[in-house]
Amino acid sequence: MADEPIEALGNKTPLQYAQTPYMDKLAQLGITGRMQTVPEGYLPGSEVANLTILGYDLPKMYEGRAVLEAASMGVNLEAGEVALRCNLICIEKELIKNHSAGHITTEEADELIKTLNEKLGSDMVRFHTGVSYRHLLVLKTGSKELDCTPPHDVPLHPFQPLMIEPLVPEAEDTAKLLNALILKSQEILKDHPVNQKRIIEGKDPANSIWPWSPGYRPAMQTMSEMLGFEKGAVISAVDLIRGIGVYAGLDVIQVEGATGLYDTNYEGKAQAALDALKTHDFVYLHIEASDEAGHEGDVDLKVKTIEYLDRRVIRLIFEELQQWDEPVAIAILPDHPTPCAIRTHTNKPVPFLIYKPGEQPDKVMAFDEYVVENGKYGILEKDEFIKKVVLY
Numbered sequence: 001m002a003d004e005p006i007e008a009l010g011n012k013t014p015l016q017y018a019q020t021p022y023m024d025k026l027a028q029l030g031i032t033g034r035m036q037t038v039p040e041g042y043l044p045g046s047e048v049a050n051l052t053i054l055g056y057d058l059p060k061m062y063e064g065r066a067v068l069e070a071a072s073m074g075v076n077l078e079a080g081e082v083a084l085r086c087n088l089i090c091i092e093k094e095l096i097k098n099h100s101a102g103h104i105t106t107e108e109a110d111e112l113i114k115t116l117n118e119k120l121g122s123d124m125v126r127f128h129t130g131v132s133y134r135h136l137l138v139l140k141t142g143s144k145e146l147d148c149t150p151p152h153d154v155p156l157h158p159f160q161p162l163m164i165e166p167l168v169p170e171a172e173d174t175a176k177l178l179n180a181l182i183l184k185s186q187e188i189l190k191d192h193p194v195n196q197k198r199i200i201e202g203k204d205p206a207n208s209i210w211p212w213s214p215g216y217r218p219a220m221q222t223m224s225e226m227l228g229f230e231k232g233a234v235i236s237a238v239d240l241i242r243g244i245g246v247y248a249g250l251d252v253i254q255v256e257g258a259t260g261l262y263d264t265n266y267e268g269k270a271q272a273a274l275d276a277l278k279t280h281d282f283v284y285l286h287i288e289a290s291d292e293a294g295h296e297g298d299v300d301l302k303v304k305t306i307e308y309l310d311r312r313v314i315r316l317i318f319e320e321l322q323q324w325d326e327p328v329a330i331a332i333l334p335d336h337p338t339p340c341a342i343r344t345h346t347n348k349p350v351p352f353l354i355y356k357p358g359e360q361p362d363k364v365m366a367f368d369e370y371v372v373e374n375g376k377y378g379i380l381e382k383d384e385f386i387k388k389v390v391l392y
Helices: 021-029 046-053 066-072 106-120 169-189 193-200 223-227 239-247 266-277 289-296 299-321 384-390
Strands: 031-035 082-092 095-098 125-131 134-139 208-215 232-235 251-253 282-285 330-332 350-355
Touching: 021 299, 021 330, 021 350, 046 239, 066 082, 066 134, 066 208, 066 239, 082 169, 106 125, 106 169, 106 193, 134 169, 134 208, 134 239, 169 208, 223 384, 232 239, 232 266, 239 251, 251 266, 266 282, 266 299, 289 299, 299 330, 350 384
Parallel strands: 232 251, 232 282
Antiparallel strands: 031 350, 082 095, 082 134, 082 208, 125 134, 330 350
16 A cells, blocks of 8 residues: 655645554554565565565575466475466457456456466466466476566566576476467467457457566475464465465455455455464465455556555554454554555565554654654565564
8 A cells, every 4th residue: 555645635745645543543553664575685575565464585595476376276286397377368459468468357257267278288387267367377397597578567668578588597488388278368368258248348358478576485484483373374366365374374264345456345354364373373365355466457446455455454453453352463564565656566675563562652643654753663575564563
């Protein structure tokens, strides 16, 4: 939900402009600061930011986001297999119109993925259905040393110059295979009944695949091993976050109606978090909607999603916890900024608050990207944030 000042909002950020009484209240009761969720040398992807928030040392274990999504989908990677995120995207007039094929439904996408497996799948190549536009491509063998461009970073750019390049000579065959799959997918998908129907309905067709973020199976400690709590859980509509949870040793809790968009089941996710806190020591609750609004460049929608988060999630959790005898710490932060003006992620530090009943608050009285610069914690890096949250 972090952003930059927007002229249409009176030069406020969406977070400053939105009505967020419960985030502001928690900022007043807690201690604030900023976190550098994207370490130097890494691109500002959601996998990088969320792994850093949870305390992982990226140079020791980072293998990209696709392998994490594979874990969420129950795809067990063998030694030597390469997993890649495989978006269904919309290309129009040789340009990447959007990274999500107009937020295609999972049901529609599943039909397209099944067709791609029939036409392009083999002992070497396999597609796996994920959620909405987010899918998985697994190669039986290959190199991960590839220059791949995340499609959400390049809206309205020509796709041809952005196709996959090998980073080392040994990766040339893998790059050629993946680029051939991209072009073949376009031939297969352009006349698919699902896409013909979407065009008639005025929706963007999913007329190309876009593989990116290659990696092998990662070696990760569980969060219990790192931080000492007994049992944790993760709640998210996004395969990536659920996959992090699998490797982190967290119980993955599914919520009916969780979509990753503005129409997600906010109240259901809040209740699931409260229920999980009765049986778990730690709950990681992830809400994707504001990020997607940023990728769409939709300022009004981003403000709305922030207000939904405050009213339909944070309010419910905070008010319920006031009735509990056992104190519960609450931390709130974005994983990374997704400014509406550029419609992609940046690596700027994000605001955070940590509320622990009984701790002396700092002097910050609201929650946004700028006021927390006066917070007691300053700027935290690496595992400093999660240790502040979990360890007393």
